[in-house]
Amino acid sequence: MSAPIPNTADRIVFAAMELFGEKGYGSTSVADILRAADANSGSLYHAFPTKQDVLVEVLRRYFDGILPMLLAPAWEGVTDPVERIFALLGRYRGLLEITDCTYGCPIGSLALEIHEPDPPVRELLAANFDAWVMAVEACLDAAGDRLPADVDRRGLAQLVLSVMEGGVMQARTHRSLDSFDAGVAALRDYFGRLQAAAPGRNP
Amino acid sequence: MSAPIPNTADRIVFAAMELFGEKGYGSTSVADILRAADANSGSLYHAFPTKQDVLVEVLRRYFDGILPMLLAPAWEGVTDPVERIFALLGRYRGLLEITDCTYGCPIGSLALEIHEPDPPVRELLAANFDAWVMAVEACLDAAGDRLPADVDRRGLAQLVLSVMEGGVMQARTHRSLDSFDAGVAALRDYFGRLQAAAPGRNP
DNA sequence: GATCCTCTTGACTGATCATTCAACTCGGCG
DNA sequence: CGCCGAGTTGAATGATCAGTCAAGAGGATC
Numbered sequence: 103m104s105a106p107i108p109n110t111a112d113r114i115v116f117a118a119m120e121l122f123g124e125k126g127y128g129s130t131s132v133a134d135i136l137r138a139a140d141a142n143s144g145s146l147y148h149a150f151p152t153k154q155d156v157l158v159e160v161l162r163r164y165f166d167g168i169l170p171m172l173l174a175p176a177w178e179g180v181t182d183p184v185e186r187i188f189a190l191l192g193r194y195r196g197l198l199e200i201t202d203c204t205y206g207c208p209i210g211s212l213a214l215e216i217h218e219p220d221p222p223v224r225e226l227l228a229a230n231f232d233a234w235v236m237a238v239e240a241c242l243d244a245a246g247d248r249l250p251a252d253v254d255r256r257g258l259a260q261l262v263l264s265v266m267e268g269g270v271m272q273a274r275t276h277r278s279l280d281s282f283d284a285g286v287a288a289l290r291d292y293f294g295r296l297q298a299a300a301p302g303r304n305p
Numbered sequence: 306m307s308a309p310i311p312n313t314a315d316r317i318v319f320a321a322m323e324l325f326g327e328k329g330y331g332s333t334s335v336a337d338i339l340r341a342a343d344a345n346s347g348s349l350y351h352a353f354p355t356k357q358d359v360l361v362e363v364l365r366r367y368f369d370g371i372l373p374m375l376l377a378p379a380w381e382g383v384t385d386p387v388e389r390i391f392a393l394l395g396r397y398r399g400l401l402e403i404t405d406c407t408y409g410c411p412i413g414s415l416a417l418e419i420h421e422p423d424p425p426v427r428e429l430l431a432a433n434f435d436a437w438v439m440a441v442e443a444c445l446d447a448a449g450d451r452l453p454a455d456v457d458r459r460g461l462a463q464l465v466l467s468v469m470e471g472g473v474m475q476a477r478t479h480r481s482l483d484s485f486d487a488g489v490a491a492l493r494d495y496f497g498r499l500q501a502a503a504p505g506r507n508p
Numbered sequence: 509g510a511t512c513c514t515c516t517t518g519a520c521t522g523a524t525c526a527t528t529c530a531a532c533t534c535g536g537c538g
Numbered sequence: 539c540g541c542c543g544a545g546t547t548g549a550a551t552g553a554t555c556a557g558t559c560a561a562g563a564g565g566a567t568c
Binding site for chain 2: 517
């Protein structure tokens with residue numbers, strides 16, 4: 103059913119996803135992509151007008167993959183909406199762990215790297231962030247009255263994103279998971295205090 | 306007393322600080338730096354062995370500038386230790402505001418951009434983060450029993466850094482201060498709940 | 509004014525960059 | 539078979555990259 107035989111354009115996009123995540127956009131040359139995809143420059147420029155259009159396609163695939171590739175595996179067997187948030191953070195922790203704190207969130211890296219992003223690039227980066235934040239916000243909504251009624255759920259979801267991105271940034275810089283874990287622990291403490299102040303708390 | 310007449314090496318470093326902050330390290334060419342500093346390549350390579358050594362010097366200056374250039378202005382007239390933390394965050398907000406959400410924290414951008422940083426570069430990035438976190442931690446210590454005794458102050462300070470860096474990242478991507486403000490508001494709510502649970506709380 | 513040394517000048521190098529293009533392969537179709 | 543067009547090949551292009559170097563400027567010291 104899946105993975106028939108990837109055609110050249112797909113191989114190029116997959117290689118670019120990997121390389122942009124590892125080395126960033128600017129530090130990945132077209133030659134790097136072609137080597138990794140085992141393709142020729144003519145094939146790339148037959149499928150994409152410029153290197154930036156490859157980036158646009160990569161960001162589109164990241165966006166399309168948020169549910170099936172990120173949320174679904176992270177939430178397998180986790181039904182509690184609050185635990186789903188921490189399972190999502192745990193997913194990034196695992197990614198840092200298996201790459202020795204080298205690979206983090208490609209969207210975050212690209213968001214800070216692309217300094218004058220052409221409109222389509224910035225919009226796709228924003229769309230990726232929005233989808234992530236909305237997924238967390240949906241968990242907060244699903245938590246119902248376990249949280250105080252007056253919390254800004256969107257704002258809280260944006261805080262969760264900051265905890266993840268800031269934790270990844272610090273983990274990569276220190277080559278250690280400690281600061282990532284500390285940020286998540288502080289967030290968990292905050293959630294504990296929110297739930298303790300909620301109307302529907304379990305006694 | 307200050308700013309006698311900057312010599313060529315200083316002009317190069319200042320230009321590099323500005324350009325690395327605006328466009329990143331990889332996207333700033335040596336020619337860009339030379340143009341901005343009104344210098345010749347020979348002068349740069351007389352003062353620095355490689356472009357990366359310019360980056361090292363830039364990071365050193367950022368480190369040396371944390372207290373006089375960042376903390377001191379942010380804390381002018383602010384004595385309350387908790388308010389000092391939010392004054393520091395406000396400093397970054399102001400920076401985003403006057404640059405139309407374009408310029409954020411150069412250390413954070415460089416930390417995510419430099420993917421295989423040579424040891425001295427990564428250590429200087431880490432030292433910058435550490436100094437920032439320790440400054441916030443010192444505020445938390447100064448807050449004394451206004452916070453619960455069992456809070457992990459280092460971890461909380463790392464959360465504050467994540468809120469700043471994550472907020473900057475989202476603000477730049479959305480070209481809007483909303484998510485930055487929402488993250489700070491959530492952090493303030495957390496601080497409120499911590500202070501409400503503290504032994505020395507004012508009734 | 510001769511010598512010395514630090515700093516500057518700017519043309520130059522070779523590598524690498526994104527991109528182009530004319531020539532080619534090959535399955536489908538009349 | 540002949541032709542077509544989508545896809546591929548890889549050498550070539552000119553721009554730009556980080557870094558080099560021989561020549562000199564200018565001040566200090568004797």
